[in-house]
Amino acid sequence: xxxQIGELEGLIRDERLRDLRIALDQLNTGDIVxxxxxxxxxxxxxxxxxxxxxxxxxxxxxxxxxxxxEIIEGLKDGDVAHFFESLDPDDRVRLMDEMPASVAxxxxxxxxxxxxxxTNIVLGYPDGTIGRQMSPEFVAIPEHWSVKQALxxxxxxxxxxxxxxxxxxxxxxxxxxxxxxxxxLMVTGEETVISSIMSEADSVDADHEAxxxxxxxxxxxxxxxxxxxxxxxxxxxxxxxxxxxxxxRAESEDAARHGGAEPLHRPYLSTPVLQIMRSRIVWxxxxxxxxxxTVQVLDTFEETLEQAVVLALFVPLLxxxxxxxxxxxATTITRALALGDVTTRDAFKVLWSEARVGITLGATLGVxxxxxxxxxxxxxxxxxxxxxxxSICTLAASTxxxxxxxxxxxxxxxxxxxxxxxxxxVDATGLIVYFMIAMAVLGL
Amino acid sequence: xxxQIGELEGLIRDERLRDLRIALDQLNTGDIVxxxxxxxxxxxxxxxxxxxxxxxxxxxxxxxxxxxxEIIEGLKDGDVAHFFESLDPDDRVRLMDEMPASVAxxxxxxxxxxxxxxTNIVLGYPDGTIGRQMSPEFVAIPEHWSVKQALxxxxxxxxxxxxxxxxxxxxxxxxxxxxxxxxxLMVTGEETVISSIMSEADSVDADHEAxxxxxxxxxxxxxxxxxxxxxxxxxxxxxxxxxxxxxxRAESEDAARHGGAEPLHRPYLSTPVLQIMRSRIVWxxxxxxxxxxTVQVLDTFEETLEQAVVLALFVPLLxxxxxxxxxxxATTITRALALGDVTTRDAFKVLWSEARVGITLGATLGVxxxxxxxxxxxxxxxxxxxxxxxSICTLAASTxxxxxxxxxxxxxxxxxxxxxxxxxxVDATGLIVYFMIAMAVLGL
Numbered sequence: 012x013x014x015q016i017g018e019l020e021g022l023i024r025d026e027r028l029r030d031l032r033i034a035l036d037q038l039n040t041g042d043i044v045x046x047x048x049x050x051x052x053x054x055x056x057x058x059x060x061x062x063x064x065x066x067x068x069x070x071x072x073x074x075x076x077x078x079x080x081e082i083i084e085g086l087k088d089g090d091v092a093h094f095f096e097s098l099d100p101d102d103r104v105r106l107m108d109e110m111p112a113s114v115a116x117x118x119x120x121x122x123x124x125x126x127x128x129x130t131n132i133v134l135g136y137p138d139g140t141i142g143r144q145m146s147p148e149f150v151a152i153p154e155h156w157s158v159k160q161a162l163x164x165x166x167x168x169x170x171x172x173x174x175x176x177x178x179x180x181x182x183x184x185x186x187x188x189x190x191x192x193x194x195x196l197m198v199t200g201e202e203t204v205i206s207s208i209m210s211e212a213d214s215v216d217a218d219h220e221a222x223x224x225x226x227x228x229x230x231x232x233x234x235x236x237x238x239x240x241x242x243x244x245x246x247x248x249x250x251x252x253x254x255x256x257x258x259x260r261a262e263s264e265d266a267a268r269h270g271g272a273e274p275l276h277r278p279y280l281s282t283p284v285l286q287i288m289r290s291r292i293v294w295x296x297x298x299x300x301x302x303x304x305t306v307q308v309l310d311t312f313e314e315t316l317e318q319a320v321v322l323a324l325f326v327p328l329l330x331x332x333x334x335x336x337x338x339x340x341a342t343t344i345t346r347a348l349a350l351g352d353v354t355t356r357d358a359f360k361v362l363w364s365e366a367r368v369g370i371t372l373g374a375t376l377g378v379x380x381x382x383x384x385x386x387x388x389x390x391x392x393x394x395x396x397x398x399x400x401x402s403i404c405t406l407a408a409s410t411x412x413x414x415x416x417x418x419x420x421x422x423x424x425x426x427x428x429x430x431x432x433x434x435x436x437v438d439a440t441g442l443i444v445y446f447m448i449a450m451a452v453l454g455l
Numbered sequence: 456x457x458x459q460i461g462e463l464e465g466l467i468r469d470e471r472l473r474d475l476r477i478a479l480d481q482l483n484t485g486d487i488v489x490x491x492x493x494x495x496x497x498x499x500x501x502x503x504x505x506x507x508x509x510x511x512x513x514x515x516x517x518x519x520x521x522x523x524x525e526i527i528e529g530l531k532d533g534d535v536a537h538f539f540e541s542l543d544p545d546d547r548v549r550l551m552d553e554m555p556a557s558v559a560x561x562x563x564x565x566x567x568x569x570x571x572x573x574t575n576i577v578l579g580y581p582d583g584t585i586g587r588q589m590s591p592e593f594v595a596i597p598e599h600w601s602v603k604q605a606l607x608x609x610x611x612x613x614x615x616x617x618x619x620x621x622x623x624x625x626x627x628x629x630x631x632x633x634x635x636x637x638x639x640l641m642v643t644g645e646e647t648v649i650s651s652i653m654s655e656a657d658s659v660d661a662d663h664e665a666x667x668x669x670x671x672x673x674x675x676x677x678x679x680x681x682x683x684x685x686x687x688x689x690x691x692x693x694x695x696x697x698x699x700x701x702x703x704r705a706e707s708e709d710a711a712r713h714g715g716a717e718p719l720h721r722p723y724l725s726t727p728v729l730q731i732m733r734s735r736i737v738w739x740x741x742x743x744x745x746x747x748x749t750v751q752v753l754d755t756f757e758e759t760l761e762q763a764v765v766l767a768l769f770v771p772l773l774x775x776x777x778x779x780x781x782x783x784x785a786t787t788i789t790r791a792l793a794l795g796d797v798t799t800r801d802a803f804k805v806l807w808s809e810a811r812v813g814i815t816l817g818a819t820l821g822v823x824x825x826x827x828x829x830x831x832x833x834x835x836x837x838x839x840x841x842x843x844x845x846s847i848c849t850l851a852a853s854t855x856x857x858x859x860x861x862x863x864x865x866x867x868x869x870x871x872x873x874x875x876x877x878x879x880x881v882d883a884t885g886l887i888v889y890f891m892i893a894m895a896v897l898g899l
Contacts, residue, residue, distance in 0.1 A: 016798075016800075017800070039655060039657060041657065041671075041674070041675040045795060048796060049796070073675075073676075162641075165641050165642075166641050166642060169638055169641050169642045170638075170642045175637075175638050175641065176620050176637070176638075176678075193619075193620070193637060193641075194613055194614075194619050194620075197606075197609050197610050197613050197619065197637075198610060198613050198614045211483060213483060213485065227485075229699050229703075230485070231485045231517075232517075232696040232699070234620075234678065234695075251678075251695055251696075251699075252676040252695075255673050255676070255695075255699075259673070259794075262706060263790060263794075266786055266789075266790045267786060267787065267790070269713065269786065270782045270783050270785065270786025270787065271779050271782055271783050271786075272783040272786065272787065275787070278791070278794075278796040279787060279788070279791035279796045279797055279805075279808075280791075280796060280797055280801065280804060284808055284811045284812055284815070285815075287787070287808065287812050288812045288815045288816060291780075291783045291812070291816060292816060292819060294779075294783075295776070295779055295780065295783070295816060295820065296820070296823075298775070298776070298779050299772065299775075299776050299779075299820060299823075299824075302771060302772040302775045302776065303772065303827075305771035305772055305775070306768050306769060306771075306772055309767060309768040309770075309771070310768055313764060313765075313768070316764050316767055317764050320757060320760050320761050320764065320767075321757075323753060323760055323764075323767040323770070324750050324753040324754055324757070325750060326767070326770055326771060327746060327749035327750075327753070327770060327771070327774055327882055327886070328743065328746040328747065328749055328750055330771055331742070331743075331746045331749070331878070331879075331882065332739070332742070332743050332746065335715050335738075335739055335742050335743075336735075336739065338714045338715055339714050339715050339716040339735045339738075339739070341714065342710055342711060342713065342714025342715075342716065343711065343714065343716065343719070343723065343731070344723070345710075346707060346710045346711070347722070347723035347724075350703075350707075350722075351489060352492060352493070352722040352723045352724060353723055353724055354460075356460075356461070357724065360724060361723075364723075364728055364731065367728045368728055368731050368732045368735070371728070371729075371732045372732060372735060372736060372739060375736060376739065376740070376743060379740075379743075380743075383747075434775070435775075438771055438775065442771070
């Protein structure tokens with residue numbers, strides 16, 4: 012694939028479109044999507060128009076919403092309606108969220124009534140809920156039916172449904188009673204009644220947070236989960252590939268914010284430099300503002316510094332180590348929160364663990380630092396270094412462990428809040444601890 | 456669930472096992488797994504033994520391998536064989552990897568011949584390949600069969616297979632010719648020949664790296680992918696839930712290493728403090744060793760520092776900002792690499808993007824720093840700060856962007872290599888740049 016990409020990019024550069032069309036024919040849909048994601052807006056539009064109609068629809072379905080949006084902008088109205096119609100209702104709603112409201116409304120008017128009403132069901136749930144991400148095209152099986160009746164229904168309507176592998180079982184009032192898998196239907200006698208083979212449904216409320224629902228679907232290895240309304244009536248289904256999309260988006264956001272930047276929401280190579288810069292500058296500015304705290308702390312202790320310039324030499328090492336210990340703790344707890352291994356109720360357990368981990372780490376590094384600094388400088392300075400390492404590590408691990416829980420409790424995203432801020436906090440408090448210990452030990 | 460957990464933990468503490476058994480009956484399998492993952496080794500063994508046999512088997516299947524291993528250690532030999540046999544061949548192999556070789560061999564001897572030979576197929580592939588993670592229990596359909604024949608085969612053997620939703624289509628030599636989904640079979644006429652409805656197979660070689668195969672499966676929304684040998688014969692199938700397991704494990708590792716620690720490979724609350732400490736100390740030590748570079752750099756410039764102690768005040772701010780910019784770039788590129796949006800061949804494109812991003816960020820922060828420091832201190836010092844910010848940001852973004860690519864090229868994990876080391880590198884080089892600029896501007 013890697014060499015092919017170079018070739019294809021060469022064909023675009025040389026505007027050999029006929030050869031490009033032939034080369035694209037050799038690729039499968041996934042490879043074409045990977046290729047399009049690398050191109051700039053203009054080259055992408057040109058390449059997209061070379062695809063045969065069927066392939067184009069498939070490729071369009073698999074693209075990021077931001078790229079779908081750009082491609083649609085470059086197409087004629089008739090084609091736009093065609094691609095818009097080809098999407099599933101849930102994907103359609105996500106694309107609409109990217110478009111200006113007036114364009115979205117116009118597109119909705121072009122849809123046939125059935126597709127429009129399905130799309131409206133999804134549109135009825137607020138952003139960020141699983142209702143907004145589910146598909147309303149599910150196949151429900153009444154509990155009193157036989158396996159034979161169920162299989163016949165699947166044959167009849169299966170082609171249009173989101174999935175036919177996990178089927179919600181309902182009573183006469185459409186209340187969810189259980190689920191049955193197509194595999195069970197296949198391996199069971201035709202006269203068997205559905206209610207006797209269905210299993211308990213692990214369903215999710217339409218108002219439930221999308222990311223949490225996706226995590227549950229992935230964790231519990233469901234191919235699909237029924238989505239219900241407040242009365243426990245089935246309103247949609249939500250499949251593992253939707254869950255994967257949601258989780259990937261969430262992980263990308265977490266990864267970006269963890270690194271102190273806003274997520275790009277689109278493939279790197281197709282993102283303009285200015286947009287990358289904008290995704291970073293705000294965070295950078297906030298963190299730099301936080302870091303002015305360290306300037307103020309050091310300013311306060313400037314006299315001490317003048318008396319013992321040697322103290323300045325260890326500043327990056329000490330606050331760096333504090334930041335590392337804090338990051339380790341924050342990362343561990345953030346991940347444990349995301350996986351549901353700890354909850355905000357476990358604050359004391361986490362504090363108790365992290366404080367002990369911090370003291371152990373601090374004692375180990377402290378002794379080491381004491382010996383090394385003692386040999387290189389003098390034993391008084393090295394006592395300051397050793398004691399500071401012990402204190403900073405304990406402080407950093409404890410706050411690092413608690414911060415993600417605090418963020419969660421306050422309704423903020425732990426991944427955003429914890430790591431970038433822990434460094435700022437540990438830097439400032441660590442310096443205060445350092446100079447207090449130095450003044451006490453050195454008698455300044 | 457959160458309140459229930461508190462209650463259940465109370466029942467364990469008070470040793471009210473009868474009530475605990477009743478309470479466990481109210482939970483679904485997923486909830487029981489979540490609960491067990493919070494407990495210590497002893498409590499987990501006690502609770503596990505209270506489960507009805509069927510539930511126990513289901514729960515056992517869903518637990519982490521490390522916890523399965525501990526539970527098995529506490530069971531009698533007969534029960535061990537039972538749980539071992541209940542696992543799918545691929546899960547069995549992963550559990551065996553956790554056990555001492557002698558125990559694993561003994562368990563293998565207890566298996567019935569069919570299960571043993573299936574397990575041996577998986578064992579034949581090296582660790583880290585998709586062959587080691589696939590299931591050898593697939594349902595292959597000959598291409599010349601009719602839909603009716605295919606459906607009959609699924610009815611007959613479907614109960615034991617890993618999946619019946621994605622079916623590899625093979626010729627008489629068992630070579631992979633395509634795939635057909637059960638949904639297609641359901642909605643197509645019974646007399647249709649398979650070869651006329653199958654679609655192109657997106658398959659993966661058994662020797663292929665597991666994480667890469669999992670990423671492809673998830674990216675392209677396959678429910679399952681056929682696994683083939685070098686002759687393109689089908690040897691197994693690999694489902695999206697295996698892909699999810701592999702990716703979750705990989706993300707946990709990346710997250711941990713990103714934060715400068717080794718992954719725990721088990722739920723946080725069930726991990727002993729000493730193990731947490733061990734997962735962090737080595738990294739911490741390596742990073743602290745790297746940070747001694749900063750001590751040496753500062754030591755070299757000690758004279759300059761003594762002449763202008765004010766320079767020391769900005770050290771944490773400057774190297775902190777450099778670290779932040781480097782981390783932003785490294786995080787973005789690491790993520791883009793993981794998603795396949797960039798490859799190591801894109802090094803120049805990445806460098807060109809990141810250098811421009813770095814200069815823009817540096818110019819913005821530099822002007823800001825110049826004005827603020829100028830107002831608070833003097834304009835000469837502030838010129839040093841502004842110029843240093845510009846240089847450090849450019850340097851940090853460029854190296855931050857290139858490092859993950861370099862790591863990948865060298866066969867190291869970009870997530871491990873890039874972020875922790877970028878800070879160390881930027882700290883040391885940033886300080887050198889700072890003092891060089893200071894000496895030039897201030898004429899020291």
